[in-house]
Amino acid sequence: MLTSAQSSQLQQCLELARDIHQHQAAIAQFTQLRDSIVADEAAKALIDGIWAEVLAARRSSAFWQQMSDVEKDVSERLAQNHVQLQQNYLRLMQEM
Structure with a gap:
């Protein structure tokens, strides 16, 4: 069972993982x-392995969000x- 401090730290890791540019910081914090x-x-x-999948899913999500944009x-x-x-067509037709 996680303590509240550990749960809070896990939440921070997940928040960092949302930003692709923060993945190295997320990995370091998660490893700790x-x-x-x-x-x-x-x-x-x-x-x-599970954490690597989380990061891959975040990268995939960011990629598809960019594609959508x-x-x-x-x-x-x-x-x-x-x-x-x-x-332009209507203007042309009116001029004729």
Whole structure:
């Protein structure tokens, strides 16, 4: 069972893991927490594997968020261009 201080430290590790640029700090803090909780080397290896998966999931999430943002920007620009083309067409038709 984790103490409240250990739970708080784990929460800090997870918060650091949200930012890809903070992953090294998250790893260092998590390693310190893991070492204070677990003595068995096999359990440490298992926990390290789980932590690596957490970080990989965070990186994947950040990547797909960036892709989503790019797609949104492209869609918005396409919509603006479409409106501009419609306005240009209407102006052309009125001039004829």
